[in-house]
Amino acid sequence: MNLQNGKPSDDELYREYELAGNHLSSNASADSVSNCGLHLRPAGSVPSIRSVYTPRQNDVKSKSYLVGSPSTGCGTLLGSKELSRIFPNHSVNVQIVTWNMNCPRVQQKYPEDLSDLIFPSSMNNSPSIFAICLQEIPPEKQELLVRLQAAIGPQHVLFSHAFHGTLALAVFISRELIWYTSVPQVSAVTTRTAVRTKGAVAMCFLLFGTSMLFLSSHFKASQDRVNMRVQDYQDVVTSLNLPKIGLSRGYRPSENLLNRFDIVFWAGDLNFRIDRSRAVMDNVLRSYRPVCTYDNLSGADQLTNVQAQGRAFQTFEEGRIKFLPTYKFDLDSTVYDTSDKQRVPAYTDRILYKTRKKGDVTCANYDSIDSIRCSDHRPVYGVYSVVLKPGCDSIALAAGLFHRDVYIAGNQRRALRFDLVRKSRKPTKSKVCLLQ
Template sequence: MSIQAENAKMSFRSKEPYNFLRTKSKKSKSEKSSEAKQCSSSENSKSSKADFMDHDFALYGRSGRRNTLPNLFPEGENLQSMMAKGKQKSQEDLTLPAIGKGSKDEQPLPFLDSLIKRKNKLRQSFHGTLSSTLPSSNKLLMRHGTSGKNKKGSSSSSQPSSCENSPFMKRVESTGRFRRKDAESSLDSNPSLPSTPNTETVETASISKSMTDEASDEPGGATMEGLARQALLAARVFHLIPVEKARERNFLQGRIASVSLMGKLELDKVLPQRELSIFIATWNMNGQQPPKDLNDLFLPADLEHVPDILVVGTQESYPDRTEWEVQIQETLGPSHVLFHSAVFGVLHICIFMRRDLIWFCSIPEEANVSTRTAAAFRTKGAVAIGFMLFGTSCLFICSHLTAHADKVKERVHDARRIIGSLELPKALPLRTKSKDATQNYDYVIWSGDLNFRLDQSREDVVQWACNDQAFPAEVPLILNGDQLRQVMEEGSAFNDFQEGPIHFPPTYKYDPGTDHFDTSSKRRTPAYTDRILFRSRLMHELKCKMYSSAHQVLTSDHKPVWALFSAKIRPGKDSVPLAGGQFNREVYMEGMKRRAAAMERRKGSSLICSVQ
């Protein structure tokens, strides 16, 4: 199609002024008649290409180059110039609704009215027909219809929308405004309409397709619900903030500025329920290489969704720790990234989290304590990582305490030394700074090979675990003679800490590669040496949802133990030192390459993977 022909088809668009953010002026009948004649004459030459041009122009515009969104503004105009023309309107009319949960802001009708008029004029110019006249500017509903023949040749008359008499429309017609939550509830109440997208971010290409499809679905144009949906989607993409409003805000005062990075609006957008799922895993690896398939450990079948944060602590770790981190990344996939990891001797702890959460975290701080200061190899002690997510502080500890059944006092001493020697926090502005590091954070989760045993004979424990008790147990196990529970009840160590109910068999000691308890010459008594404890500053804000073991993992003489927690998250202040979205990119890239290679092997065909 030549440029001249295309310009002729656009004549109606170029001659009609675009009233945006201005008071609508009524046109005389003579003006409407002249516009109709211009529209008709421009279509007589090539009416057979009307359908093609309707779709083509919406996607490509006058220039012929593909646009992400259909052009919403007239020739030579942009958003800034349009808003400048509407400065005589009140500040209220210039404000678009904030994109947040339960927003009560109201949307001015000129923005909606402009979308309606723009789409209707395009259809009139391409199809050579006149739709019914647009109601007054303080109404949202447009009664579309064609006065001639539709595509199949049958005549159709203008019909009012099915939702015209809804409470939502009555409010619109009486006040001239609509609230976003009213529009969404109106859309949800009509099951025949497509559902509203669940994601906060709406791709602009999807919006363009939605606008084009809705315009072609009905002979007379889009319904009121479709137009309202388009406006909401467009508002999500533009994220328009008036300069006057931006100048009034103070982005440096944290909670005073509701739109700050760590504030309430961002928190509700990222975590609508203000609740976080945390997965904790602890495993004494016995220095052995982990299995290639780690799904049973990090993605157990009992979980419904991948947790938001995964914290993995290992003792007697596999020497190649980077390889271990890459294997975890490969298992979790691209939705999670390695936020931070710390090493102390043979102790290792790493934190993977949802990749959108890294922007709302403080810088991570780490510390370590050795309980064997004179030893050449740091095999016993603890390593910890603390950070803040929004306004909630978290501390994760991985430890390995003194071994042997008769060393209870030594283990208690180790725990006390760790609590008093962890120098955390360092730069984080926490509310309290006690010598007891566990008292400084909102949530503390302590995991590791704590080495507490069962004060029973080996024969009794094996008989109970192998014959008398079925696993997983239907009720929480009492664990008679458990040294850890005795210590906690006496208050000797781990004050204010709790543990989830145990339903799984003992995690120590097994013949490596089997599910058989130790058959070596030492014949160790089975015990629950691998544990996960937790404490919360406020009750009921940190809850243990699941507590289990991964007995399918056979490479070590210990079985991994995991727990799932739900944690309440509070909004915070921007004054905390932020991590700035940093993560371990090398581990991420290598993990994604391995996933791509695995997919290629499974499919048996070439696969091109581009990771940027």
């Protein structure tokens, strides 16, 4: 599928659904994999007798998979040969999105169509993995998942999700990857007593032999609470229980949570502020282009400073910030806070990453999404290339696990949306009466 301005065109999407519509019936049998939409193919693809997922007879006879040799990884489902077949470059593209939705605090509605959140205009290609990190989510959690699935489309499935109070984390992966992952594990930490609005929710799993940890966090607010935010970080690192006992095969043993994984993505409303006055910030915003704004403020960035001091996130990296502060906006506006509090614009919404081996993650894009303005925060997204290594089949395989109910509901809604688009484009018959 070709992407125009980061998104497929309506015509392409509708053609996709004309090809796939029969597979989205809610009456599909529960034991039929094909009815889960796994036979859908993108518009413009050409059916062939032999596809990349059609093995030769000799391959079928020779593959041992679950009883393969864990030591060499050869001939196994997660071994080097299979990894090279699925990912010839031994790397996978991952997109992280973080957004404080600001929904519980005010009666604020969020978009029915979340396509701008999933496919920002500056993005060109669709990744294999989406990790959606949300804070201050609305109470209708299932509806939120369905809207995300409808926006992402039929090429990806909801692999797993976790909610904790007003925090959410949802991971969508390409359909073909559900056979190459371990069982997903989740955990959560509350850092605000009796109220689950601050803390973190996390998920880990293995893709082939690469262990990954994703975190969605919301730290304590206010300009001067730097020490409390540092404490939030430390509480999360010391309290999260991942991987679980009995499901630790494939992960590295370590007392430090962050050292148990090959790759860690930590995103959220971390609430670190800029130590400048509102007047100074307004002057900077007027004087510099967005791409240069942060460079002139980095010395006043609380997050950068605590990293340099070794107090929090000291082993993490971040893509270059070339966008404007993401907080705090007037609702449905491009104007920063005009309330009596006159909060200082800040880069509160961040995505950081950590690797066991240097160079295993490359940041391809890091930007905010200005088209979504229903919250006082702008969403932030990052696209990353992650190096993969082969694994062995002795781990707890997910074996095709995904949330089929969300997949069908989301794609039915998506199909209906494009059906309405098609009908709206039909030419109407002229009502002009011609007199002879």
